Amino acid sequence: MNNGYIGRILRINLKNGTIRKEPLNDANASQYVGARGLGTKYFCDECDPACDPLGPGNNLVIMTGPLTGTAAPSSGRYNAVAKSPLTGTIGAANSGGHFGPELKFAGYDGIIFEDISEKPVYLYINDDEVELRDASHLWGRDVFDTTEALYEECGSNFRVACISAAGENGVLFAGIMNDKHRAAGRGGMGAVMGSKKLKAIAVKGTGSVKVARPEAFFNEIVEARDSLRAHPVTGAGLSAYGTMILVNIVNGVGGLPVNNGSEGSLFPNADEISGETLTARHLIRNKGCFGCPIGCGRLTEIKAGAFKSKGEGPEYEAGWSFGADCGIDDLGAVCNANFLCNQYGIDPITMGATVACAMELYKIGAITEEDVGFPLHFGDAAAMVRATEMTCKGEGFGKIMGLGSYRMAEKYGHPELSMSVKKQEMPAYDGRAIQGIGLEYATSNRGGCHVRGYMISPEVLGIPQAMDPLTTENKPAMLKVFQDLTALCDASGICLFTTFGIGLKEIAGMYREAVGSDESDEEILLKGERIWNLEKRFNIAAGVEKDTLPPRLLRETLPSGPAKGRVNELYTMLAEYYAARGWTKDGIPTDNKLEELGIK
């Protein structure tokens, strides 16, 4: 097709081994764009919200967007969509690298995996040749090893997405790793893949993606790329320091949670785990995803000492979760734990935050050395790395940590010590010091998450304009726009980081010319709102708990820093947020709203 889409998807039934090539549902593509949006639409139309996330009724949908694999900047993205075993919400995890574009070059917008295979398999795609192949010899192997083995078996020019033993063994926050280091990380999409006995997807394609109005598309791209180049963040900052550059500034506003948030959010040694330090001491070189002019990824190495290791990352969130959140200022240990997460394909945000929660349980005596196998004090770098490795490998206490902090803390009688929303751990910003991000955590459709509506942009970074992190005014309306725009961006197939330098005008412009639409910017943004409401409707049908925050954020005041004495004012913001969304006061999309958005 000549409209950004390939026009075809693969439907794989893992139980009976059937492979079907079917036309893309054009009407749904036009309504839900692609990737996160279209993947969710396919999922919701075919799966029961009450399904067991690790059972046969939970489809796993891999979906690209209309801009994926085009010349649009940072267009290497795809989404994995399924019901999340961690949260019970819709799970949609986004990843970059080169896998998504390659799937389109092979001739498919997406893949729907149904049911469960009897024995381990991987999906082989070489343009039109599609096969389910035996993966018994790969079962149990880690991400790097599996990827290498598949390069050898299929060809080094294949792109591989896979899981490790963590996904196979049901670590509830196992992700899907592609191109070795890129992760569809959050919400346990790797555990869903493992439950299906699907070890990997290896793909190679020789086609290309055609757009509807090539000349106008080209002009939009030039404009978007110029804007990205001209912006200090997307033009220079992100590539120079990576995302870890945030450590000092978030700590600067007193918003970097320390020791599971139990000791406020000012970390005295933040500079030791900062982007500045990582760049000065450990950076080998930058790495970027498909077609990305930003190139925020980094190849890093710890050259000596107990944590000698080499790999990609860490990103800011992992820098915090293994660092300040565990009271650790040893960047070598932080990198080492993060590398383990890549090697074993698990979400480093949930991993680090779960270790931090275990450290607090240990501190109050709810768990002991006998439970863990060794002392687990805040600040003990070696213990943190060991706990991470045990979880990756499913050993001892690692089996309990593999359930995430909520289930672990609940088991030991202290669910309130899990810093999670809807059982997914909140990332690296304290909602007591930065009010709007607290509202985002509470309302995110996949549980504690920052990248559904990144309020840190206005509240800390001043992009597109500065908002005071300590106040609640105008945050609900702003968050709604951010969430809708993010859904649109994710669905289009480009990286969310572009939105530091470009906005609705550019994204809608590229989308319009790629798909050949004449819709206005506002009509295109409405697709983001449609996606958001569809996700929310699924969550309500699945019986997901109400939007709230851990009691610590609502009741325990911050002990120091610029936000001293504050809690998150969630209930001041929530009613206004629901009103801005046109939902009931209990946060339920009304029939009118769903009808207005054309959600059936």
Add this chain to the structure above:
Amino acid sequence: MTIRFFAYYRDPEYTGRKEMTMAAPHTVRDLGDALCSQFGSPFAEEFFNSGRTAPGDRIIIMINGRRVEFLDGLDTLLRESDVVQLFPVVAGG
């Protein structure tokens, strides 16, 4: 007072420093003048906007963790005990 520099403001061509102390100037504007004259270009192009009415587009100026935009802007009064943090506009996530 203490002044801390971050990201590329630490590079030799900007300030070459992570941290410095000085006697507190009267206001943030006075602090900007002192730093711009001490470090010269390119740092001097960062601190103020073109009309010297607000911080420049590429800098975040915080006093004790609060952006000056939410205090009294460049007229914010400074005290000896203050910690000033200067960040170029950065992002991540």
